[in-house]
Amino acid sequence: MTRLKLKKTAIAGALGVACAVLLAGTATAGQFDGVTLRVGTWGGAWKGDQEAVIVPKFEALGGKIEFVTGSPQANLAKLIAGRGKAPFDIMEILDAQIGDFLKAKFLQPIDLSKIPNKADLEDWQYDTNKVGSWFTQETICYNQDKFRELGLARPTTYSDLANAKLKGRLSIPDITSGGGLANFGAFAYAGGGDEKNVQPGLKLINSLNALKFWSRGGEVVTQFQSGDVYAAVVHAGWCVRARKAGANVTTVHPVINDKYVGVHKHGWLGIMKSSKQIEAAHWYINQFIDEDFQFAFATRSGVVPVNKKAIARLAEDPVLKEMLQLAKADIDRQLRLDYTKADIGAWTDQWNRSVTKQ
Amino acid sequence: MSTVAQQLDKSVRDTGPPKRIGLPWGKIVHYLYCSLSYIFLLSPMIVVIGASFHGGEFYTAIKFPPDEPSLRWYTKIPQTQYEALGLSFLLAGSAALGACIIGIPAALGIVRGIIPGKALISSIFRAPLQIPSIVTGIAFLQLFYIVGDATGLYLQGTFAGLYIGHVFVATPYVVGTVTAVLQRFDTRLEEAALSLGASRMSAFFRVTLPVIMPGVYAGGLYAFMVSFGDVPISIFLTSPGFVTYPVELFYGMENDFDPSILASASLVIFFCLLALLGMQKLVGLDALLRSGSR
Numbered sequence: 072m073t074r075l076k077l078k079k080t081a082i083a084g085a086l087g088v089a090c091a092v093l094l095a096g097t098a099t100a101g102q103f104d105g106v107t108l109r110v111g112t113w114g115g116a117w118k119g120d121q122e123a124v125i126v127p128k129f130e131a132l133g134g135k136i137e138f139v140t141g142s143p144q145a146n147l148a149k150l151i152a153g154r155g156k157a158p159f160d161i162m163e164i165l166d167a168q169i170g171d172f173l174k175a176k177f178l179q180p181i182d183l184s185k186i187p188n189k190a191d192l193e194d195w196q197y198d199t200n201k202v203g204s205w206f207t208q209e210t211i212c213y214n215q216d217k218f219r220e221l222g223l224a225r226p227t228t229y230s231d232l233a234n235a236k237l238k239g240r241l242s243i244p245d246i247t248s249g250g251g252l253a254n255f256g257a258f259a260y261a262g263g264g265d266e267k268n269v270q271p272g273l274k275l276i277n278s279l280n281a282l283k284f285w286s287r288g289g290e291v292v293t294q295f296q297s298g299d300v301y302a303a304v305v306h307a308g309w310c311v312r313a314r315k316a317g318a319n320v321t322t323v324h325p326v327i328n329d330k331y332v333g334v335h336k337h338g339w340l341g342i343m344k345s346s347k348q349i350e351a352a353h354w355y356i357n358q359f360i361d362e363d364f365q366f367a368f369a370t371r372s373g374v375v376p377v378n379k380k381a382i383a384r385l386a387e388d389p390v391l392k393e394m395l396q397l398a399k400a401d402i403d404r405q406l407r408l409d410y411t412k413a414d415i416g417a418w419t420d421q422w423n424r425s426v427t428k429q
Numbered sequence: 430m431s432t433v434a435q436q437l438d439k440s441v442r443d444t445g446p447p448k449r450i451g452l453p454w455g456k457i458v459h460y461l462y463c464s465l466s467y468i469f470l471l472s473p474m475i476v477v478i479g480a481s482f483h484g485g486e487f488y489t490a491i492k493f494p495p496d497e498p499s500l501r502w503y504t505k506i507p508q509t510q511y512e513a514l515g516l517s518f519l520l521a522g523s524a525a526l527g528a529c530i531i532g533i534p535a536a537l538g539i540v541r542g543i544i545p546g547k548a549l550i551s552s553i554f555r556a557p558l559q560i561p562s563i564v565t566g567i568a569f570l571q572l573f574y575i576v577g578d579a580t581g582l583y584l585q586g587t588f589a590g591l592y593i594g595h596v597f598v599a600t601p602y603v604v605g606t607v608t609a610v611l612q613r614f615d616t617r618l619e620e621a622a623l624s625l626g627a628s629r630m631s632a633f634f635r636v637t638l639p640v641i642m643p644g645v646y647a648g649g650l651y652a653f654m655v656s657f658g659d660v661p662i663s664i665f666l667t668s669p670g671f672v673t674y675p676v677e678l679f680y681g682m683e684n685d686f687d688p689s690i691l692a693s694a695s696l697v698i699f700f701c702l703l704a705l706l707g708m709q710k711l712v713g714l715d716a717l718l719r720s721g722s723r
Contacts, residue, residue, distance in 0.1 A: 109669065113680070113683060113684035113685075114677070114679075114680025114681050114683060114684065115680065115681040115682065115683065115684055115685040115686070115687050116684075116685040116687060117684045117685060118680075137669035137670075138669060139668070139669055140672070140680040141664065141680060141683075142683055142684070145664060148567065148665075149570065149665060152567045152570040152571050152574070152665065153570060153571075153574050153585070154571075154574060156574060158585070158586060158668060249684075287682075287683070289682070289685070289686045293491060296492075315486070316486075372684075372685070
């Protein structure tokens, strides 16, 4: 009797577990049935990596992802034109834009409990408005062969580029380019100024003879390949690509002042206030900062992962190890501008008056 | 007399025309000028087509001349680029047609109409050319949101929305070319048709329209090209389902450089040249654009 009872209990228990597993499986498989999540991000390979890794996982859960391609600047313009009605649920945001997003109240709060992968991020890299997605290390990229030929020492500061031998052979980002604001701010700090006083930066830039200004990082790769430039201020990812394209280049993380070495530009993900796909948006952000995606994405695109485990894995690549600062202590010493203190309009105005009139 | 004439004639034949002394500088300058013009016009296309045959990794740089000639990137053109190309052809064709439907009557009204404020109306039809396209794009996006909020019909990110934006910028080209042809039009041709018993409609379709067709073709072609190549307006009005070819390429290059872009751009150049040659062979472009033809 007892044995029979036990047997019945065991069968019932097994059936219950099987049903639970089945139900749980069904629920997971169809978690996003009929959901279309729209993601505002860059096009090309940047989008391609997300399509290759994250999209199949989302589709396996029954959902569909559409990419609204465009730079964060273009997507912000769409948001403003649409009076906050975004044609996307999540979008990539640059650090310089965060203030505008908050002021215009374009973002909705993120429930951080739904982003378990945040545990692999530094504490400052997430809050209820945004979650860090990648960062770049803005460097001096220089052609080692040309510097040797010209008898120039390895540069360590921006001022080292103010050499007559580099006249017309130096490329720096235009203020309107992706790295423009971060590097302009870094020049300001290096010259003794800060976010509120960029004049020293302009003075420093003007001391670097006959510059070329790039607006897309890809231009720098072409310039290095063709031998047009011997040094450029650009993020390390482009320098890595120039090396892979055949130019013997390497990076220097410039000494900015006593406190900072190297420059840091951050990318973020935020959920739009008009989005109705809250669960899916959280899921996407969590996947974006997942170790495996971060590693694959960073290796291909040249940005630095925010996920600490992925950063550690980057050190396995000798070129990345050489060109990037991957130790926490080094990353912490990089200059991160506080754009809430900056008047970007005034920066641009001063740049246009001073730099382009050389 | 005849002997003297024959002798004179013979002496002229023997001497021939006066011989040139030195180099034919006029011809040299002429050929040089033409060659430089061709090089100027064709060199970007030569670089794009040449670089598209580079088989190695690009790492965001264009390699011309190619190191390792190959068709590698032609086999890697993503489906999205073909879809975008299809949309662009459809959109540009429709926009050109729409521009003609609006532009021809507008030109007729401007040239023939007895209406007050003709100069103002003419300026209004040219206004889209004075507005920077990026502003037009933002303006249409805002307009579509306002209309959507009021009616529930949101046109942003739809074919209809793109079509309206493109017709807006394409129409002035048709108005301009048709107006120019109409101003040179000899109205006595119409009067002759009317006096021979043709109705106004018949006179328009059988006399006026054939004469102004070169202006319509030229305007339509401009309209097609403006629409096909547009980026600033389309950036604001496209959506994941409706991305035009130039916008797809623009976004493909903005952050990174996908070499398949060169391959697909080369295909577009090739097919456009083929289409032009085909039209020239079958119809004759010069005949299409010649006043009063067909």
